[in-house]
């Protein structure tokens with residue numbers, strides 16, 4: 065493996081390791097003084113690791129607890145906690161079953177009880193009980209349409225919150241009068257607390273008016289029963305304290321430190337990349353060319369680091385994810401350039417409905433695709449980035465990481 069690729073993989077692995085949730089959970093808990101009657105609820109892709117850290121720290125103070133995470137994201141038994149796995153990014157039967165268990169556990173709590181609510185991205189699909197009149201099939205179709213529409217996560221979750229019994233602050237209402245302490249691992253740009261996992265314990269800033277606008281903006285066609293099932297969400301809550309314990313900012317800062325230790329001049333360009341994945345790829349390639357040809361805006365060897373979450377309007381029937389699509393698109397702009405790599409990777413370890421975390425491309429990627437008879441333009445049009453990158457060794461596979469703080473994207477240039 066060449067040095068640039070080796071360094072890129074090291075930056076990816078070490079910076080994701082630096083945002084695993086154990087340390088953040090323990091350090092937050094050690095600054096709080098919780099009582100002796102704690103009920104734990106952990107939701108999201110990082111739920112298992114967050115819950116394990118909390119249990120190790122609080123021990124017998126936790127009276128009961130439920131963890132809901134994505135399939136293949138549980139790492140085994142945690143004594144005293146019930147662990148469920150469920151569907152993501154589309155909710156399934158197990159989502160509803162596990163959510164009902166949580167409601168049963170917290171609905172009759174008293175004012176001296178406390179709920180430790182550990183929240184990470186993925187929670188929207190894993191923690192859900194829809195409003196009366198909505199069947200699971202309706203909910204699944206709506207989620208599928210939303211995820212393919214090109215809407216961003218704030219828009220998607222605005223809709224999800226208004227057909228739910230637990231999202232948009234409603235979980236906190238059910239737990240009243242118990243106090244909720246929410247520890248949040250953010251995977252939403254700008255750390256919007258009412259969007260992360262659809263904010264089950266945060267006052268909702270969005271309204272039914274916003275729902276109407278999003279339905280019309282993305283031309284969504286909803287069945288009649290769904291249109292009648294929307295409900296307004298709470299705009300204030302009195303029983304919740306919220307703490308953000310990790311975000312994309314941290315993974316970018318750590319990637320910068322690691323790149324510097326490896327000898328690369330490094331900058332963070334943005335932590336809020338949010339445009340179309342294909343456009344982001346071409347934009348990154350143009351920056352790479354500036355670095356190579358003009359040594360601007362920093363001198364080689366260098367790392368230019370970005371964080372955020374791009375969007376994809378899925379119109380083809382191929383296989384891929386936003387990070388793979390960004391990387392494949394970027395390959396077009398660095399065709400035949402030497403000593404440059406562009407990487408895009410989801411810190412949760414799974415990009416779209418695939419087993420890859422993201423993509424890694426260089427100046428030879430397009431030549432390798434040509435040799436395999438793969439037309440990059442067709443692959444992009446068909447949203448088939450996984451198949452294309454897989455054929456030429458351009459996928460990054462980490463497996464589920466146990467954390468989730470959005471996507472890490474970077475350019476690495478040799479001397």
Ligand SMILES: Nc1ncnc2c1ncn2[C@@H]1O[C@H](COP(=O)(O)OP(=O)(O)O)[C@@H](O)[C@H]1O
Nearest residue numbers: 153211376382383384385386389414415416447
């Ligand atoms: N074939 C595809 N190519 C590109 N993106 C896709 C494809 N299929 C689904 N997606 C995108 O993958 C997203 C879900 O991916 P996922 O990695 O689970 O998101 P997150 O990490 O935010 O939970 C969808 O919103 C959709 O836009």
Ligand SMILES: O=C(O)[C@@H](CO)OP(=O)(O)O
Nearest residue numbers: 185186187188260261262
């Ligand atoms: O659960 C959710 O609503 C989102 C954002 O937090 O996470 P993910 O994109 O991982 O599904």
Ligand SMILES: [Mg+2]
Nearest residue numbers: 185217251373
């Ligand atoms: Mg997401």
